[in-house]
Amino acid sequence: MTFDLASYLAERRRLVDEALGCFLPRADAHPATIHEAMRYSVFAGGKRLRPILVIAGAEAAGGMARDVLPTACAVELIHTYSLIHDDLPAMDDDDYRRGRPTSHKVFGEAIAILAGDALLTLAFGLIGENFAAPPAGGDPAGRAEAGAARDPRRLREVLAELADAAGTAGMIGGQVVDVLSEGKAVNGQTLEYIHTHKTAALIRASLRAGALLVGAPGGALEAISVAGSRLGLAFQIVDDILDVEGSLEELGKRAGSDRRKRKVTYPGHFGLEASRMRAKALVEEAKAALEPLRAAAKPIGAIADFILERRS
């Protein structure tokens, strides 16, 4: 039986979008401006890769999407906040993202900063919601307990996982070195640091958080961790390649913008062909690491292929 990735992604994306719609404050809740700004950026046509990886991580360890939806949404909110702040004039100064004006172009800088802050704050509240007691009368689906994900001892692990991956030892650390490297000659080691921290850390943590939530045993968690770091780096390398190759229509922002700002990119440093080969090798490594999990990890493997082949 072939695995239908398109259906898999569409179904989970729908689940995530629906949950995000519920978890985010209504656009007309007071003060409306900030809630409009939060929703504007969250519902901007993202692929929902990271929350789907939270779900895929849980599934690879025997869990189900509904066990991990609040945390899956939390990861998307963390990702979205980082995009809003990255786009600010003081940072990358981008006017467009995915073909739409960036948050600060629409709402002004102050509200954009606060919308990012609010998404990050809400994300951590949501992780806690993953451990809410089951609704009175039991789980609507009829299970006695809605998932192993409700063991409260795991909340601390997941919290630490995401705070580390999003903090100065992860995503923010990568962004700091990226900002400080702008316009400078950067060696391969620094480039790898930026990519593994700015992008790969949160992608790895997404897979791990899903697995942790459903109590994955050590061996499975280790396999998922290795796959996550390979897949995360491959994703950023492909992003760099697309930025070099892409066009305005394909990416929704002016292609080559990283190069124009003299930002370090993988193809800029290692060349296009070597970058493509590296991404391919990383995806193979991810898939090899997942082999012991067999069919349960098939979605992650298919997502890895998808990351390599995506055109946007």
Next chain:
Amino acid sequence: MTFDLASYLAERRRLVDEALGCFLPRADAHPATIHEAMRYSVFAGGKRLRPILVIAGAEAAGGMARDVLPTACAVELIHTYSLIHDDLPAMDDDDYRRGRPTSHKVFGEAIAILAGDALLTLAFGLIGENFAAPPAGGDPAGRAEAGAARDPRRLREVLAELADAAGTAGMIGGQVVDVLSEGKAVNGQTLEYIHTHKTAALIRASLRAGALLVGAPGGALEAISVAGSRLGLAFQIVDDILDVEGSLEELGKRAGSDRRKRKVTYPGHFGLEASRMRAKALVEEAKAALEPLRAAAKPIGAIADFILERRS
């Protein structure tokens, strides 16, 4: 026996400062710039009012400072992040705070934004640390279990408490309305909204988080909540009064800066005398609410008096 508030505050401030020094990444940890920026703002001579209130909230419910130190530090990091972002050019555009150049004046806007983001992220990781397993070999102080604060079910409550108080239903909501009200005529209701959300929400949550962590029974929690909201609003009204009255030397920033920017203030709207009376009445209400907790809540009462009488 009279209660020695100065010693009480000094001892707890020392505990908090020591813990903050441990919890924050070292200033030379890579990438050093962001860790220097985080420490620059955290160690800028703050009074540590909010973390001391976490401790006082725990003590009022029968707990001890060491049971709640990670969460106490988390609240201070949330407060510090909000100051860094509030001072940004796109927000209040302040060059000085407590007599020192603000973060973006020293480190640049990009790093200041990221330092705020990093403090907020670290804060939520720290709340989880409050639920870490006791060190192997037992608690150094010889207790079998280092505090009731380690019941993992409470982690979710404390997380929700602080995410709500710091989010758009609390601190960020207040800041949004403050930003949107600048230069506009504002009625008393809006002014009260800004003050209760921007400042009082986190102060109330600080007291509540301490009480929640040590498992305060419902009645005590309710008394502490009422005291917290009164005390939080009184704090902001006194802040407004000091801003009107203060001088450069006393406040470490140019006095009257709120007025110059045409920000709404309590004395600006209701007059100085009425503002002083309101603050006094709120402190009395806070102390009345705490009466059932008797001696255990004495520190909170003394802090309430201190908030009223402070000159900076």
